[in-house]
Amino acid sequence: MSWLERIQAIEEFEDAEFDPTLVKAFEAAAVAHPIRFSTPTFKEYASSELQGCGKNSFPAFSITAGGCALMCDHCEAKILEPMIPATSPEMLDRKVRDLVLLQDLQGFLLSGGSNRRNEIAYERFYPVLQGLKRDFPHLRIAIHTALTDETRARRMADSGVDTAMMDVIGAEETIRDVYHLDRPVDDFEATLAALSSTTMEIVPHIVIGLHYGRILGETNALDIVSRHRTQALVLVVVMPFYASKGTFLTPSTTDVGRIFQSARARLPDRQVLLGCARPPGMHKRITDAYAVMAGLDGIAFPADGAVAVAEAIGRPSQQEHACCSIKLGAPTSVQSSYAA
Numbered sequence: 001m002s003w004l005e006r007i008q009a010i011e012e013f014e015d016a017e018f019d020p021t022l023v024k025a026f027e028a029a030a031v032a033h034p035i036r037f038s039t040p041t042f043k044e045y046a047s048s049e050l051q052g053c054g055k056n057s058f059p060a061f062s063i064t065a066g067g068c069a070l071m072c073d074h075c076e077a078k079i080l081e082p083m084i085p086a087t088s089p090e091m092l093d094r095k096v097r098d099l100v101l102l103q104d105l106q107g108f109l110l111s112g113g114s115n116r117r118n119e120i121a122y123e124r125f126y127p128v129l130q131g132l133k134r135d136f137p138h139l140r141i142a143i144h145t146a147l148t149d150e151t152r153a154r155r156m157a158d159s160g161v162d163t164a165m166m167d168v169i170g171a172e173e174t175i176r177d178v179y180h181l182d183r184p185v186d187d188f189e190a191t192l193a194a195l196s197s198t199t200m201e202i203v204p205h206i207v208i209g210l211h212y213g214r215i216l217g218e219t220n221a222l223d224i225v226s227r228h229r230t231q232a233l234v235l236v237v238v239m240p241f242y243a244s245k246g247t248f249l250t251p252s253t254t255d256v257g258r259i260f261q262s263a264r265a266r267l268p269d270r271q272v273l274l275g276c277a278r279p280p281g282m283h284k285r286i287t288d289a290y291a292v293m294a295g296l297d298g299i300a301f302p303a304d305g306a307v308a309v310a311e312a313i314g315r316p317s318q319q320e321h322a323c324c325s326i327k328l329g330a331p332t333s334v335q336s337s338y339a340a
């Protein structure tokens, strides 16, 4: 049976329309390594195949609460809303220590809105990070860096940050129009180079469809990532739901699948992961099915059907409770009702 036939036999894909050419290409380049299904806890989560963690073991903090000066068209600061506000170093210190005591905190993501130059001023929080790392060496700390330079990247690393994440944008038009930012693509590459020169794990993100739902700078962004020392690449798909009505199209699942294919081909020896953000519903089911077939290494909050697709094409899978970019704790085998 071809992959397409096997997948169409899965209940969750009864009404799904797959691109046969794309599925055939995935099958021709099939990979057999395991896929990780991650269920971090900064979002409510449950699918019929996997359980959410239920504990606050890897929360996200925002140092600006809901505030952001950039107000990019695709986000308008909405990504910050579910994060825990930590607008002063003392607040961050207290909240993290409470969570370590009460909820067995394993690590956290530090984020925030940016200034008009797409920079985030984390410096005053570094003494707190150092103290937390000293007292709880097991904590894994990730940070959304935004744009930065080598000196500031080094200070970030020295404060104990384990993992640095940034969005890589490959088209000047997208930076200008979507981000309202007057900085060249080169500044994004320079930031990646600066981060890569430190001891931190570097996990760049690419937002597929960032240019109002069109594919524009993604391939260039993949090239930029491939030129630097990065541990993993996280791909997410733009969500028109967050943007002002009518400004963004939803990228087609075929376009998204093709980017998965290019990412896998360009970064054969590095982790390529599908991150939390992507449009919901059948779009998400098909996207996740493509991610499994394309040979990506992990999916955050997998949609119903993803585990079944892995089984149908013979890829082993594991579940773990952590941000998809950070390996935390022992993975647990996925229990599934689907026969291989």
Ligand code: SF4
Pocket (backbone or CB within 6 Å): 068, 069, 070, 071, 072, 075, 076, 077, 078, 079, 080, 112, 113, 114
């Ligand atoms: S993507 Fe970041 S910088 Fe842009 S609006 Fe959202 S929080 Fe602000």
